[in-house]
Amino acid sequence: MKNHFTIIIPAYNCEQWVQRNLNSATRQNYDNYDIVYIDDCSNDNTLKLANETLEQSEKKFKIVHNEQNMKALYNLYTQIHASNEDTIIVTLDGDDALAGTDVINVLNKHYQDENCWMTV
Numbered sequence: 001m002k003n004h005f006t007i008i009i010p011a012y013n014c015e016q017w018v019q020r021n022l023n024s025a026t027r028q029n030y031d032n033y034d035i036v037y038i039d040d041c042s043n044d045n046t047l048k049l050a051n052e053t054l055e056q057s058e059k060k061f062k063i064v065h066n067e068q069n070m071k072a073l074y075n076l077y078t079q080i081h082a083s084n085e086d087t088i089i090v091t092l093d094g095d096d097a098l099a100g101t102d103v104i105n106v107l108n109k110h111y112q113d114e115n116c117w118m119t120v
Helices: 018-026 046-055 072-082 103-110
Strands: 004-011 033-039 060-065 087-091
Touching (some): 033 072
Parallel strands (some): 004 087, 033 060
16 A cells, blocks of 8 residues: 655755755655645745746646745644545655655654554
């Protein structure tokens, strides 16, 4: 069974990391996931670079642009509650990257165990 995952990425002034960050998310060897990228009112080129990077991807994505800086916890809370209840949430900071192209596959294997309800 392939679980559905949602990668939520809150970002603020991450222009130097946005391409590496999003490429690590879009290049996962898994097909049942989507990405929510939140630009938290950045005053650099984060939003522009995120749009350019995600438009080149075939993955399902949504970009949220805040008109004022709401901070990471607000953004995570809001997007987690806006997600489908049958999705597994993966959080990724805007200045970080997933370690390889099989991260979601590994997580999916863990979630095959009916006793797994959270991974760290």
